[in-house]
Amino acid sequence: MKLHHAMLMLLLLVVPTANYAGEAYQLSMLPRYSSEEINQRINPLADYLTQKTGVQIEAVITSDFSQYEKRLKSGAIQMGYENPYIYTLVSDTHEVLAMAEKGKDRDKFRGIVIARQDSGISKLEDLRGKTISIVGLTSAGGYLSQKLSLSRVGIDVEKECTISEAMDNKQENVLLSVYTGEAEAGFIRESALHKADNYLPTAQIKVVAVNAWLPNWAFSVDKSLPEDLKCDIQAALLELDPAHPVIKALKIDRFRPARDSEYDEVRRASGMNPKTES
Numbered sequence: 001m002k003l004h005h006a007m008l009m010l011l012l013l014v015v016p017t018a019n020y021a022g023e024a025y026q027l028s029m030l031p032r033y034s035s036e037e038i039n040q041r042i043n044p045l046a047d048y049l050t051q052k053t054g055v056q057i058e059a060v061i062t063s064d065f066s067q068y069e070k071r072l073k074s075g076a077i078q079m080g081y082e083n084p085y086i087y088t089l090v091s092d093t094h095e096v097l098a099m100a101e102k103g104k105d106r107d108k109f110r111g112i113v114i115a116r117q118d119s120g121i122s123k124l125e126d127l128r129g130k131t132i133s134i135v136g137l138t139s140a141g142g143y144l145s146q147k148l149s150l151s152r153v154g155i156d157v158e159k160e161c162t163i164s165e166a167m168d169n170k171q172e173n174v175l176l177s178v179y180t181g182e183a184e185a186g187f188i189r190e191s192a193l194h195k196a197d198n199y200l201p202t203a204q205i206k207v208v209a210v211n212a213w214l215p216n217w218a219f220s221v222d223k224s225l226p227e228d229l230k231c232d233i234q235a236a237l238l239e240l241d242p243a244h245p246v247i248k249a250l251k252i253d254r255f256r257p258a259r260d261s262e263y264d265e266v267r268r269a270s271g272m273n274p275k276t277e278s
Contacts, residue, residue: 024056025225030068030082035061042081044249049079052236053229065138078222079233081250084266085140087218091260091275094220097234099258100250103191107216107256111145112193113208114178115185124153124209131162133183136169140214140266141189148269149211172196179204212269215262219255 027049029042038061046059060077062068065086071077072090080087080094087096101107115121121130127150135142150157157163164183166173171192178186179200185208188195196202219237221230237255240247247254264274 024058025078026060026076027057027079027081028060028062028068028071028077029080030086031062031064032083041250044246045081048240048246049233049236053232055229072220072222075222075224078225080220081217082220083138083140083217084215084263085138085144085270087220088263088266088270088272090220091263093223095223095230096218096220096258096260096263097230098219098237098255099215099262100217100219100252101254101256102216102252105213106253108213109141109145109216110190110213111141111143111187111211112190113146113185113187113211114175114193114205115208116178116181117204117206119184121185121208124150124155126208127157127185128155128160130184131164131182132157133166133174133177133186134163135171135174135188136165139169139187139189141192142166142169142171142174142187144266144269145189145211145214146187146209148214148265149209151269152212175200175202175205212265214266214269215258217252218258218263 027042027046029038031038033041039059042059046057050057057079062071062077068077068080068082069086069089072080073093075093080090082090087094099107113124113127121127134146137143147157155161166177171188172195174183174186174188175196177183179202190210193207194202221233234257238257240255242253260275267274
């Protein structure tokens with residue numbers, strides 16, 4: 001009996017007690033960048049979370065925004081790092097654990113409206129009836145921020161303007177369209193204003209308006225994950241300091257705790273009903 005009891009105690013010591021031990025999970029990032037860059041950004045994070053949680057977490061890459069959204073919704077990818085709009089699309093099955101912070105604006109960012117200096121466009125109201133180049137319909141800084149600001153001055157951009165998505169959904173291609181006159185105005189993220197400085201005389205481009213703030217990128221997990229694993233993941237993210245190699249690879253400053261309701265402004269901008277009223 002004593003021998004049996006001793007063996008049982010030994011087993012309890014060496015076998016992990018977490019109910020998610022032995023599981024393998026997938027982590028991905030919205031494919032806004034090349035596959036090579038995404039690998040460089042999230043592989044260190046996957047390795048770090050594996051070490052911190054004791055479960056196998058593998059970095060995977062999706063081919064486009066649509067596939068990324070579908071795989072998170074289906075449960076094929078259990079952990080994601082995505083822009084605020086995509087998070088709202090998957091938030092029925094995913095919950096946000098942390099929000100990225102970066103630069104002087106930290107946990108928020110915004111878009112701007114640009115036009116040529118000689119366009120005659122000087123305020124948001126001047127955009128009625130104009131052709132506008134946008135980064136993409138799923139771009140928070142290159143469409144939703146501006147859409148929200150326009151709605152506040154009574155303009156429905158989808159009905160009262162002619163919009164077109166930039167080639168490859170690149171911010172610099174919006175700048176190019178505005179400079180060449182292909183579009184009368186453009187929507188880009190504020191931080192992208194000087195992306196084309198090396199090949200465009202951007203002195204010809206002006207900022208017409210600075211637009212609504214939106215919450216930064218979300219780190220989300222499938223709601224069905226064990227609660228203790230969610231807590232372990234969140235704790236691991238929050239203890240990362242700005243000098244940590246994982247944070248440097250992600251090109252952010254840190255993570256902070258986040259609530260789903262912080263993304264309600266994005267839902268309003270995209271025509272969705274907020275889950276909770278802030």
